[in-house]
Amino acid sequence: MCKAIHLTWAFGLGLKLGEVVIEDTFAEAFPMYATRIIITAVDRKWALTAARVATGFGTSVIASPGECGIEALLSPNATPDGRYGASIQFYHQDPANLKIVTMTRVGQCILTAPTTAAFNGLPKARRKMAVGRALAKFGDGFEKEDVLNGRRVWRIPVMEGEFIIEDTFGVVKAVAGGNMLILARSREAGLEAAERAVKAIRRYARGVITPFPGGIVRSGSKVGSLKYPKLRATTNHLYCPTLKNIVKETRIPPEVNSVFEIVINGLKKEHVLKAMGVAIKAAATVPGVVKIDAGNYGGKLGPYLLYLKDALEMVKDLEVKV
Amino acid sequence: MGVPVTFTLKLKAVPKVLVDARWVSPDRFADRAIDEIKKFRVLEGGWETTVGELFEVIGPEKAPADPKEIDIVIEGSTSKICYIGYKMSGGRIVIRGDAGHFIGYKMRGGVIMIHGSVRNYLGCKMKDGIIEVFGNAGHRVGSKLQGEKPGKGMKKGSIVIHGNAGSEVGLGMTGGTIVVEKSAGNLVGSSMTGGTIVVKEGAGLYPGLEMLGGRIVIGGVVKGILPSFYVDSYIPLLKVRGMEFKKPFLSFIGDAVVGGRGFLQISYEDNKSLLEFYKSLVEEV
Numbered sequence: 001m002c003k004a005i006h007l008t009w010a011f012g013l014g015l016k017l018g019e020v021v022i023e024d025t026f027a028e029a030f031p032m033y034a035t036r037i038i039i040t041a042v043d044r045k046w047a048l049t050a051a052r053v054a055t056g057f058g059t060s061v062i063a064s065p066g067e068c069g070i071e072a073l074l075s076p077n078a079t080p081d082g083r084y085g086a087s088i089q090f091y092h093q094d095p096a097n098l099k100i101v102t103m104t105r106v107g108q109c110i111l112t113a114p115t116t117a118a119f120n121g122l123p124k125a126r127r128k129m130a131v132g133r134a135l136a137k138f139g140d141g142f143e144k145e146d147v148l149n150g151r152r153v154w155r156i157p158v159m160e161g162e163f164i165i166e167d168t169f170g171v172v173k174a175v176a177g178g179n180m181l182i183l184a185r186s187r188e189a190g191l192e193a194a195e196r197a198v199k200a201i202r203r204y205a206r207g208v209i210t211p212f213p214g215g216i217v218r219s220g221s222k223v224g225s226l227k228y229p230k231l232r233a234t235t236n237h238l239y240c241p242t243l244k245n246i247v248k249e250t251r252i253p254p255e256v257n258s259v260f261e262i263v264i265n266g267l268k269k270e271h272v273l274k275a276m277g278v279a280i281k282a283a284a285t286v287p288g289v290v291k292i293d294a295g296n297y298g299g300k301l302g303p304y305l306l307y308l309k310d311a312l313e314m315v316k317d318l319e320v321k322v
Numbered sequence: 323m324g325v326p327v328t329f330t331l332k333l334k335a336v337p338k339v340l341v342d343a344r345w346v347s348p349d350r351f352a353d354r355a356i357d358e359i360k361k362f363r364v365l366e367g368g369w370e371t372t373v374g375e376l377f378e379v380i381g382p383e384k385a386p387a388d389p390k391e392i393d394i395v396i397e398g399s400t401s402k403i404c405y406i407g408y409k410m411s412g413g414r415i416v417i418r419g420d421a422g423h424f425i426g427y428k429m430r431g432g433v434i435m436i437h438g439s440v441r442n443y444l445g446c447k448m449k450d451g452i453i454e455v456f457g458n459a460g461h462r463v464g465s466k467l468q469g470e471k472p473g474k475g476m477k478k479g480s481i482v483i484h485g486n487a488g489s490e491v492g493l494g495m496t497g498g499t500i501v502v503e504k505s506a507g508n509l510v511g512s513s514m515t516g517g518t519i520v521v522k523e524g525a526g527l528y529p530g531l532e533m534l535g536g537r538i539v540i541g542g543v544v545k546g547i548l549p550s551f552y553v554d555s556y557i558p559l560l561k562v563r564g565m566e567f568k569k570p571f572l573s574f575i576g577d578a579v580v581g582g583r584g585f586l587q588i589s590y591e592d593n594k595s596l597l598e599f600y601k602s603l604v605e606e607v
Contacts, residue, residue: 031555095552096578127603173555173605 015309020284020292027179027294028302032091033098034174034267036121039110040085050113051086054105059212062233066101067091067265069209080119080149087121089209091176091265099129107135117164125170132165178264178272178306181293182283183256189288190258197262199322200282205275208266217261220295256290273306277315282322326393329381333398339367340422344405348389348413355384389413401441407434426453450479458485466494472513472534492519499563511538520562533577533584541567543592551576551586553600572597
């Protein structure tokens with residue numbers, strides 16, 4: 001339970017949330033293509049297991065196959081077949097690669113998990129990709145087409161029984177790279193704040209995922225390199241506490257000794273903005289957090305600029321309890 | 323840098339077969355006396371001859387040591403003379419008439435201006451420099467050679483064609499800019515991995531075949547789009563390399579067949595019947 005924290009404008013310091021300074025800056029986000037899959041299983045354990053395995057090794061598109069994460073766990077009355085479920089999202093830079101990533105992840109991780117079924121989580125999307133139709137070939141000619149609660153599905157015979165997968169999955173253009181940086185006095189305080197922020201996102205925000213391990217990034221990166229020209233991404237040296245006395249243009253105050261980043265991908269810009277808002281509110285409750293910042297490239301690269309003050313404005317009436 | 327000196331090469335008689343004139347370049351002329359230049363080897367068909375026999379060479383007694391200070395003007399229209407400006411690193415070549423194949427082949431810098439039309443492989447495998455053609459160009463402008471891997475074509479520099487271009491413009495190119503003021507043929511930018519191609523009017527079938535990266539802009543009618551391109555966005559006003567198109571474009575990503583992530587941008591109004599379906603798929607975030 002957190003104390004009530006009030007937003008204040010301190011002269012010369014900008015926006016403050018309790019004792020924590022909120023930098024007047026923005027997170028720079030990019031468009032990415034996304035799909036949402038609803039996994040159902042006989043119980044919550046197997047739905048979560050399939051979801052966890054299917055979203056593994058899906059942190060940053062810099063080097064992993066897509067950005068993936070678990071959005072929410074679903075109760076039986078919210079799933080197409082009335083079983084326990086989990087909603088997961090996959091992101092990639094272009095639709096062709098998204099289809100490849102979705103096919104491999106569903107084929108290797110959800111089809112193989114006991115008792116699971118996979119349904120389209122974006123039924124209203126205008127664009128579809130025929131993943132189910134392609135994976136149905138695993139049935140080697142014994143697969144059957146069917147209609148389940150108005151959804152066109154394939155029944156693929158497997159050793160355990162039957163794997164049900166929807167014919168097509170929707171694809172939408174989504175927003176990736178929404179982020180916030182938690183600057184704390186100590187590693188313990190920073191981690192505690194980051195954990196609370198991720199917990200708040202899971203509790204209060206919908207349509208978003210946090211693709212990194214436990215939702216937290218301890219090694220934020222910058223584009224390109226100062227020394228090695230062939231590298232696409234290297235450590236964000238401006239926010240490394242061990243370099244604060246070495247790097248002239250360091251962005252961290254002297255009392256800060258640890259920085260954590262939270263990256264948020266969402267189906268819509270508003271979803272990401274709301275998630276950032278609740279995360280900032282939750283992180284600011286932890287003693288030892290000095291400042292909340294955001295990563296950007298000067299607004300030159302990404303078409304979406306997500307201002308921290310807009311994020312807070314969006315959740316100003318929401319009481320965040322984590 | 324001093325004042326450039328000019329060598330004028332006047333064609334004595336129009337050759338009937340293709341001529342390999344790869345010694346006609348500022349780099350070869352540099353630091354040579356005019357008598358030496360006249361003795362440069364030229365292949366006319368299979369027969370060996372000299373620059374002096376093919377052209378009337380007018381210029382100073384000795385060329386400067388720096389190729390950047392040399393201008394070469396070729397007068398006389400023939401589409402048989404090939405390889406002009408081969409591997410040139412600086413200076414300027416002006417061709418007052420038509421030219422043959424492989425003009426500016428592997429050029430590294432400098433300027434070539436052609437006040438006429440050229441044949442195939444203009445600026446093939448060029449690394450840098452500028453080529454401007456006031457007439458039309460043949461096939462494979464700024465391309466790689468047949469059989470080479472994608473990305474072995476033009477690397478840097480720019481080619482401007484004020485007329486039409488043939489097919490496979492920018493085949494396998496990896497950087498630089500090609501601008502075609504009028505229309506281009508089929509397969510614009512096939513196998514390209516980078517760079518920009520702008521065709522201000524129409525293009526033929528299937529632009530961007532097997533492209534891996536780069537950008538193709540077509541401001542006119544396209545005869546057909548490959549099904550392996552995914553529509554990405556609707557652009558109300560397009561800016562590309564200082565040029566502005568005041569009309570809407572649809573941007574595609576492809577070619578999915580090779581896992582490419584190139585941009586193909588096609589004028590929406592000119593191809594409404596072809597692109598209407600794609601437009602219906604584009605959603606706002």
